[in-house]
Amino acid sequence: MKAKLFTDKVAVVTGGSGVLCSVMAIHLAQLGCKVALIGRTQSKLDVVCKTIRGLGGVAVAIAADVLDRQALLNAQALVHQQLGRCDILINGAGGNHPSATTSQTRFDASQSDGKSFFNMDLSAFSSVFELNFMGTFLPTQVFALDMIGRQGCSIVNVSSMSAFAPMTKVPAYSAAKAAISNFTQWMAVHFASAGIRVNAIAPGFFLTEQNRSLLTNADGSLTDRGHTIISQTPMRRFGIPEDLVSTLEWLCDDSSAFVTGVVVPVDGGFMAFSGV
Template sequence: METNLKNKVAVVTGAGGVICSSMAKSLAAMGVKTALVDINAEAVEKLALEIEKEFNITSIGVAASVLDKDSLIAAKKVINSKLGSINYLINGAGGNSPQATSGVDQMEESDLENLDQTFFGMKMEGFDKVFDLNFKGTILPSMVFAMDMIENKSGSIVNVSSMNSYRPLTRIAAYSAAKAAVNNFTQWLSVHFSKMGVRVNAIAPGFLLTNQNRFLLTDEATGAPTARGEKIIKNTPMERYGTPEELQGTLLYLLSDWSAFVTGVVIPVDGGFSAYSGV
C-alpha cells in the first residue's frame, strides 16, 4: 500500500538534534522534501547536504528560533520559495534544563540542610526556559507553518511529547509539566483544525539517550548508568533504551493517509514503560 508522502514538503523544527535529524532522514527516505529548522544554522545546513547526498531528495537548512515569530515567518518565506507549499510540520524543538531539575527524587528531613538540591533550589529562569522551549516552541511554529495547510485544507502536524507527560518523573518538574501542556495543546488544536482538513497528533517517546538527558542517565566520567538510569531500564519491560530510528514508523504513520481518521492522539513509543506498574 502506497502512502501520500512522496514529493510533499515537511518542516522539522529542532532538526539539529538527535531525534529530529533521524526523523528528517526517515521523511527523505519516503521522498519527502524537508526544511530543517533550527537555531543552529551550521548543524541543519550540514544535515541537509547529507540528506540530499544519501536520499537524492531536496533538503534545506533554515536558521530560525521557535521562540521568535518573526524569524519563523522569515523562514517560511525561504521554504515557500525553495520548496513550495508546506504539507507537514514536525514540532521537535524541546529540551530540559539543569536549573529546573532537582537533585533528589524525594525530599527528606536530611535535605533541610541542603535545600538547593530540592524543589526550593530550582530556578524560575530554568522553568521559563523549559516551558518556553517545549510549549511555546510548539505553538509558534504551528501558528506560522500551518497556514499553508489551512489554505490547502490538507496537512498533518506531529508534536514531539514525552512519557513524562503521562506520569511526571521525579526531579524534572518543569519538563514534565511542559510536555503535559504539549499533549493538551495537541488535543485542543486537533479539534480547532478538524474541519479544515488538518490533523494534529503527537508522539511520546520513551527513554532515549539524548544530549538533554544524558547528564541524568549516565555517569559523565565512566559512561555507566546512573542509579536513575538503572531504574529506567528496570521499569522498561523491553529492558533497554529506545533509539531515534524506532520513532520513525509512528511518525510516518501519523503523517500519511494511513492515519486519515486519526487526530488528537498521543502515541507512546516507550518499550512498554507506560504499561508497567513495577510489579
Template sequence: MDFFSLKGKSVIITGGTGVLGTSMTKGVAEAGASVAILGRRKEVGEKLAAEINAAGGKAIALVADVLNREQLVSARDAVKKAFGSIDILINAAGGNMPGAVIPPDKNFFDLSIDAFQQVMDLNLLGTVLPTQVFTEDMAKQKKGVIINIASMASYKPLTRVVGYSAAKAAVENFTRWLAVEMAKKFGEGIRVNAISPGFFLTEQNRTLLTNPDGTFTARGQSAINQTPFARFGKPEELIGTLVWLCSDASAFVTGVNVPVDGGFTAFGGV
C-alpha cells in the first residue's frame, strides 16, 4: 500500500496560481489527485490546468475570490459536479500590501489601518471562509484533510510586516483550534494542519529580497544570514511535506504547523 498516494482524492487549492501555489498544485496532481485550481486570474489557472491535463493528470480551473462567499459556493458546486466530492482543501491564498508594511523611514504611527484590515482579511478570513464553505461535506462524511499555509511570521513577528505577521500568527492559531474542533465534533477522520514556508522568492516579495541584478537586498541578505542552509527555498521543496500531510502517511497528525525553512526557526542567530 502506498501511504503517500493521493489517487482517488479530489483537492481544491485556493491561491493555486501563485508561485508556491502552482508548485503545490502540480505536486498533488503528480501524487494522483484530481485538482481544482481556485484563483482570480482565469487565464493563468486555465493554462496550469491544461498543463496538468496534458501530462496525464486531472485538473480544472475556477475563478473565485476567497472573501466572496457566493463565489466560493459556486466554486464548491462546480468541484463536486466535476469530481464528486472535495476530499482535501489547501488554503494557499494570501499576501501582503504596502500600506500594512512599516518601511525603515517610517514608524508604527504611519500604519494604514485600512491596509492592515485588508491584509488580515485576505490571510485570516481568506482561510476561515473557504474552510467553512468547502469542508461542510467533510464534516458530514467525517473524513477530509485541511491544509493551511502559515509563515515564519507565525512563529515570531518579522520586522516591517506588521499586518502580515499578525494575520499569519492568527492562521496558525486557527489551525490548531480547528484541528481540535473537528476531531471533537466529527471524529479523527478530519485532520487540520499547516505548513510554514521559510523564505521563498515569490511575485510579492522578490523586489523586497533581491535587486534587479539578482543580488540580495539588505533584507534578503538578513534572511539568508538567519537561514542555516544559506539560501532561499525552491517552490518544489514544499511538495514532499504537503503530500505527506494530505495523505494517509500522516493519519495520526493533526494540529501541527510544519516549517519548511532551511533551519530558520531553529537558528538562534549565534
C-alpha cells in the first residue's frame, strides 16, 4: 500500500467499475480512502471492490443509476451506514453512444445513411447529454450535502478534450462535457464559502471499450480517426488510466487547497498543439 494521504476519508466514485474510474478508485483506496463504487452493474462493481479489498483497502459496491435521484439517496444511506459521510466525490460516470453520433465529420448533402445532423435520433441525443451532465449534477446534489460544514472536502468531475473544442461526430457528448466544465466553475464559486473545492480533469484520448472500435481496427492498427488523434498528440500515444491518478490525487488533497474551478487537461499535449 502507498503512503496514507487520505486516511479514513470517504470517497464516492461514480463510474467506479469503468476503465478510467476503477483505476482512480483503486488509487484512492491505496491512499487510505474508504471507497464507495457506484455504477450500473453490480457484478462489474464487485470485481473492483474485490481488487481493493485484496490490496488491503476498504470498499463497497453499490449499483445505482446516476440519473435516478432516489437510487442515489439510497446509495448515500448505504455509504453512511457502511463507511461514513462523503469527503471526496469523483463524478466519473459518463460516455457516448453510437446512436447519438453523425456518421460524417462534415455536412454532406448527398449523405443517405440516415446518420446526418438532420435526422439525428433525439432520444439518443438527450440520453447522452443527460448521462454526462445530469449524471454529474445529481450525484453532486446528493453527496455534496455530506460535505457541508466539514474540512478538506473536494469534488472532481470528468470533462474531456471535447469540452474545449468539440470532437467531430459527437455533438451531444461534446456539449455535455462543455456543460460539465462550465458547471465545475459554477460550483467552485457557489461552494467556495462552504470550503468545498470543485475541479475537473479533462482526459485526452485513452483507449477504452467505448472508443476502441472508433480508434483501432480489429487487427489493432489505427483507424483514420485514431491516426488523426495520435498525429495531434505531441506525445504520440494514447493515455493509460494510470496517467490520471497523480492529478486526481493532487486535486483531492489539501496540497491544492487554493485551487478550485479548474479543468486540468491530462492529454499528452493535445490541447497545446495547434495542428501546425
